[in-house]
Amino acid sequence: MALKDVLRKVETGWSPVCDSARPAMDEWGVLKLSAVTSGKFVASEAKRLPSEVLPRIAFEVRPGDVLMSRANGVKALVGVACTVNRVRPRLLLPDLVFRLVADPDVLDPGFLGVVLTSAAVRRQIEAAMRGTSGQYKVSQADVRALEIPRLPLPEQRDVVAANEAFERRIGALERELGKLRTVENAVVAGAMTESGGRIELGRWLSSIEAGKSPMAEDTPAGDGEWGVLKVSAVQPGWFKAIENKVVREAEFINARYRVRAGDLLMTRANTEELVGLACVVRERAERLMLSDKTLRLVPDTGVAEAEFIELALLSPSVRSQVRSRATGTSASMKNIGQSAVRQLMVPDVPKDVQRKVVAAVSASRKRSQGIQRQIAKLRQVQRGVIEDLLSGRSRVNRT
Known part of the structure; x- marks a missing residue:
């Protein structure tokens, strides 16, 4: 049956300019797009509505609501849906999310939330999706035309x-x-x-090595091919080898920058929240090279363990230092230099x-x-x- 026959309405929300901080329980907030994931509602993903802005109470999210993202820069995240089982008060629907209101005489809202995550519905959404690189979307008409099992x-x-x-x-x-x-x-x-105090990170390091970013295609290296790391390869505490770009020209391949198991890597450039993330490479990395946005921190093994430096770099106190030392005029791209990395204060732990x-x-x-x-x-x-x-x-x- 088509959703248009069993939906009472499809609503679009409201996205005023909000503070980046999360709202307190007694404050109004607007959901982020990341609050709607496939099959799961994440109420903590919200931004605070400024106190001088009057909330549009009609858009308050309620238990039993079925939500669907209508637009995203990533195709796989367009049309993801979930049923809201529990939600704190004073959270508002954003304009990039639909609220699907079912006719309860023929369609259970919980069932709607489940069926929207099915493979058959996903194929329909992908066929209906429109847009260009950077923004993809589905319309209310596309949603109403979706067909689901008649049960x-x-x-x-x-x-x-x-x-x-x-x-x-x-x-x-x-x-x-x-x-x-x-x-x-x-x-x-x-x-x-x-710990007995703080010391500069540089006292634990024998060297810092930077990579290069050669010409590469935006697709991961296959078997026997070389790749250069994306910054997204360095996750908080774990290495994501698939995040690389294939380098096909032999002249751009330099084994000096090869990533090795046991390496301690750090992002030199990224967004304000992600710059300076660190991880130890715990698996064998085949034919992957450092980019100019990744650093290899080489510990002085006589005084420090790479795995402990990783933990220290991810701790709130050091992350705060990284953000304060990172330079750049835009929050979308910050940089931290090798000198600033060496000057980070870490706990003096034997x-x-x-x-x-x-x-x-x-x-x-x-x-x-x-x-x-x-x-x-x-x-x-x-x-x-x-x-x-x-x-x-x-x-x-x-x-």
């Missing part, structure tokens, strides 16, 4: 119940992950606060204590990785079960 309300609710059962199991694992992260943060914070902290964090992360694998497997099974229910290949056994 009786009891069967719709069976699908919702099955999906919620998976979400409860996954939610429990995600909470366990959260506890592990809290423990990791406490271990690191304890080492930072109990190497034996560093090793203990690294060992504790590594054990916690190993447990976290196991849980993440469980979550990924459950998500895969969940998708299969829901697709079977939507297609009619299976039914919920109510006995």
